[in-house]
Amino acid sequence: MRIERRLRQPWWLTVVVPVVSILLAFVLSAIVLLLTGHPPLKSFHRLFDAAFIANGALTETVVSATPLVFTGLAAAVAFRMNLFNIGGEGQLYGGAITGATVGLLLAGTPSPLVIAGMILAGAAGGAFLAAIPAVLRAFFSTNEIITSLMLNYVVGLVLEYLIFDSHSYLRDTTGFEAKVFPQGKTLPDEATWSSWTIHGLVLPLGFVLAVVLAVLVWILYSRTRFGFEVQVIGDSPRAGRYAGMRTRRKILAVMCLSGAIAGLGGASQTGDFQHQLDPRALRQANFGYTGIVVAALARYNPFAVVLVALLLGGLTNAGFTLQGADFPSGLVGVMQGLILFCALGGELFVRYRVRFAW
Amino acid sequence: MKKRKFALAVPLALAAALILALGVSTGSARTQKQSAAFKAAWIYVGPHNDNGWSQAHDKGRLYVQSKLGSSVETTYKENVPEGSQVSQVIESLIRDGNKIIFATSFGYQSAMVAAAKKHPDVKFEMATGTAQSANMAEYFGAGEDAIYLSGMAAGAATKRGVIGYVVPFATPEVVRHANAFALGAQATHPGARIKLIWTNSWFDPGKETKAAQSLHAGGADVLGQNVDSPATGQYAEKKGIPWVGYDSDAQKFAPKQWLTAAVYNWGPYYLRKVKAAMNGTWKTNFYYGTLKEGFVTLAPYGPKVKAKTKAAIAKKRAALIKGKFYEFAGPLYDQKGKLRVPKGKRLSVKQLYAMNWLVKGVIGSAKG
Numbered sequence: 015m016r017i018e019r020r021l022r023q024p025w026w027l028t029v030v031v032p033v034v035s036i037l038l039a040f041v042l043s044a045i046v047l048l049l050t051g052h053p054p055l056k057s058f059h060r061l062f063d064a065a066f067i068a069n070g071a072l073t074e075t076v077v078s079a080t081p082l083v084f085t086g087l088a089a090a091v092a093f094r095m096n097l098f099n100i101g102g103e104g105q106l107y108g109g110a111i112t113g114a115t116v117g118l119l120l121a122g123t124p125s126p127l128v129i130a131g132m133i134l135a136g137a138a139g140g141a142f143l144a145a146i147p148a149v150l151r152a153f154f155s156t157n158e159i160i161t162s163l164m165l166n167y168v169v170g171l172v173l174e175y176l177i178f179d180s181h182s183y184l185r186d187t188t189g190f191e192a193k194v195f196p197q198g199k200t201l202p203d204e205a206t207w208s209s210w211t212i213h214g215l216v217l218p219l220g221f222v223l224a225v226v227l228a229v230l231v232w233i234l235y236s237r238t239r240f241g242f243e244v245q246v247i248g249d250s251p252r253a254g255r256y257a258g259m260r261t262r263r264k265i266l267a268v269m270c271l272s273g274a275i276a277g278l279g280g281a282s283q284t285g286d287f288q289h290q291l292d293p294r295a296l297r298q299a300n301f302g303y304t305g306i307v308v309a310a311l312a313r314y315n316p317f318a319v320v321l322v323a324l325l326l327g328g329l330t331n332a333g334f335t336l337q338g339a340d341f342p343s344g345l346v347g348v349m350q351g352l353i354l355f356c357a358l359g360g361e362l363f364v365r366y367r368v369r370f371a372w
Numbered sequence: 373m374k375k376r377k378f379a380l381a382v383p384l385a386l387a388a389a390l391i392l393a394l395g396v397s398t399g400s401a402r403t404q405k406q407s408a409a410f411k412a413a414w415i416y417v418g419p420h421n422d423n424g425w426s427q428a429h430d431k432g433r434l435y436v437q438s439k440l441g442s443s444v445e446t447t448y449k450e451n452v453p454e455g456s457q458v459s460q461v462i463e464s465l466i467r468d469g470n471k472i473i474f475a476t477s478f479g480y481q482s483a484m485v486a487a488a489k490k491h492p493d494v495k496f497e498m499a500t501g502t503a504q505s506a507n508m509a510e511y512f513g514a515g516e517d518a519i520y521l522s523g524m525a526a527g528a529a530t531k532r533g534v535i536g537y538v539v540p541f542a543t544p545e546v547v548r549h550a551n552a553f554a555l556g557a558q559a560t561h562p563g564a565r566i567k568l569i570w571t572n573s574w575f576d577p578g579k580e581t582k583a584a585q586s587l588h589a590g591g592a593d594v595l596g597q598n599v600d601s602p603a604t605g606q607y608a609e610k611k612g613i614p615w616v617g618y619d620s621d622a623q624k625f626a627p628k629q630w631l632t633a634a635v636y637n638w639g640p641y642y643l644r645k646v647k648a649a650m651n652g653t654w655k656t657n658f659y660y661g662t663l664k665e666g667f668v669t670l671a672p673y674g675p676k677v678k679a680k681t682k683a684a685i686a687k688k689r690a691a692l693i694k695g696k697f698y699e700f701a702g703p704l705y706d707q708k709g710k711l712r713v714p715k716g717k718r719l720s721v722k723q724l725y726a727m728n729w730l731v732k733g734v735i736g737s738a739k740g
Binding site for chain 1: 419433446447448449450451452453454455456457460461463464467468478479541542543544572725726728737739
């Protein structure tokens with residue numbers, strides 16, 4: 015048996031393979047469910063009902079998906095150039111810190127100004143953190159995977175230091191509750207990002223921003239010279255150099271762009287949802303690392319990033335709804351894992367084919 | 373190449389259509405099925421069987437279920453992170469028809485407050501918190517009293533006078549528990565020093581093992597903890613040093629080295645509140661359970677606890693119950709030797725809820 019690359023990909027494969035993989039995921043989870051004594055159809059129904067159908071479920075799914083769109087885009091933008099920015103996690107923290115700081119500093123000014131300030135500050139904070147591994151990579155050929163990954167821990171500790179171990183500007187030290195548990199200062203009302211309600215579906219500004227960014231990234235990578243050069247360098251750095259492309263500049267630009275997008279995700283977390291700098295919530299969520307999974311599942315396509323983020327966000331939310339006294343959380347993990355595994359595994363058969371040869 | 377870009381879009385759209393069809397077809401059946409049982413739910417920060425904090429709450433839930441039988445339907449959500457996710461969990465519990473919700477970790481408080489405002493017909497119960505409102509009650513208990521007694525067992529077991537204590541977050545709750553533990557240890561081993569290591573997590577077996585390791589390497593010959601998993605105990609059993617647990621009876625993880633643990637008995641409170649919610653007499657409250665009521669107590673002793681120690685602990689326990697003794701009564705000195713509570717004064721519950729200093733003999737920072 016041999017696996018070989020397909021020279022041509024018949025169009026129907028892109029439809030049939032994913033549908034079959036999703037069906038396969040259902041069948042496999044159904045077997046597990048039956049073996050553990052749970053009705054499969056009812057369980058699936060509950061899973062998808064909780065993720066997308068039930069009253070208000072889609073709104074919650076969008077809430078969970080928003081940070082993943084940002085971090086997914088951040089990873090996709092860099093990975094397209096074979097530049098492995100694993101630092102989305104830390105860049106998101108960075109954006110949350112700078113975003114929250116500006117939100118507090120600009121208290122009292124008109125709301126649009128505060129929000130604009132938070133967006134810029136979040137992007138700048140993320141870009142700054144990404145610039146560190148970018149400079150090291152561009153000028154000293156350091157492995158950006160390691161430097162960006164390690165920075166995550168550094169920024170994570172800074173984040174905790176700001177709220178737990180110091181009396182920083184961001185920490186709330188007044189009031190009884192703040193004494194009971196260290197917490198960030200609550201942002202002023204002006205710093206609450208706007209949201210729009212369409213037929214009961216609440217779209218937060220962060221999500222809208224993320225979708226706009228996805229469109230912009232698509233335009234950048236498929237319609238501009240910059241995007242073309244980035245992909246050439248990604249496919250073959252030597253060819254890029256031979257053609258006279260400036261590799262160092264591209265590395266700096268792409269890393270900073272990636273960091274800025276992740277940083278925006280952090281600002282959106284504070285502006286849209288948390289309204290204070292909350293280290294535990296940010297650290298437990300693992301948005302940055304999940305973003306890498308999102309980018310990989312979406313095969314670095316910005317529009318697919320949005321869809322995959324919604325799927326993952328929905329699956330996460332549904333997981334919490336499904337589990338309970340009669341449904342162990344481990345089983346939920348098995349179902350989510352099977353769906354993702356089959357979706358990803360199926361991709362193999364679009365690009366490759368299996369030949370049986372003796 | 374172009375077609376590949378839509379590789380995921382097409383199946384996702386198809387899947388969405390499938391799901392919608394599935395949802396519509398079974399949606400009507402869902403609304404008809406109205407369960408007669410009263411629904412109550414619990415939210416845990418760790419697994420329901422963590423052998424610690426969350427398990428103690430789950431024992432309480434099962435107690436309610438067994439006492440009220442088929443007239444209630446209880447459920448739980450486990451491993452729920454503190455942060456924005458919990459609001460979604462609360463909403464889905466309310467959608468499922470739960471009429472009373474117990475949140476058992478401090479980090480859920482802001483989401484609980486917001487949900488309580490939004491759903492005035494649902495009763496909210498927040499463990500270890502501070503925010504009380506018309507449909508949100510607060511409950512906890514004098515864990516420190518039992519922890520003091522468990523500290524006495526640790527103090528009696530130490531030879532070098534150095535005890536390691538694995539602690540989660542530097543919050544007043546944990547600070548007062550560490551203080552009570554230290555005071556108890558010093559009662560049976562005068563001058564005992566308590567070393568703290570913060571894990572910055574309620575439940576993280578990996579970090580807890582590492583903390584236990586470095587405490588042992590730093591000279592501690594007895595280990596205690598305020599975190600949720602029995603990882604410290606497993607390490608202590610391996611190294612042959614005595615261990616004091618927390619929240620639940622976890623003797624099975626360290627059969628030889630187990631001393632005891634301060635444990636909570638949440639069941640009776642849960643039963644009372646669920647019953648009240650069922651018959652419409654539910655009222656908000658700030659409940660602080662005591663040793664006397666049996667809300668907090670000591671887990672059974674392990675083989676290493678000497679009869680003399682047991683007698684000393686029993687005596688202190690009786691004095692605590694009668695109110696003749698209180699661990700947070702003056703004179704109390706802080707780490708630097710400054711007098712914090714003068715003789716004849718004692719700390720109130722409100723002061724305990726804001727405690728941010730460590731007593732003399734504790735090595736570590738109250739800032740985490």
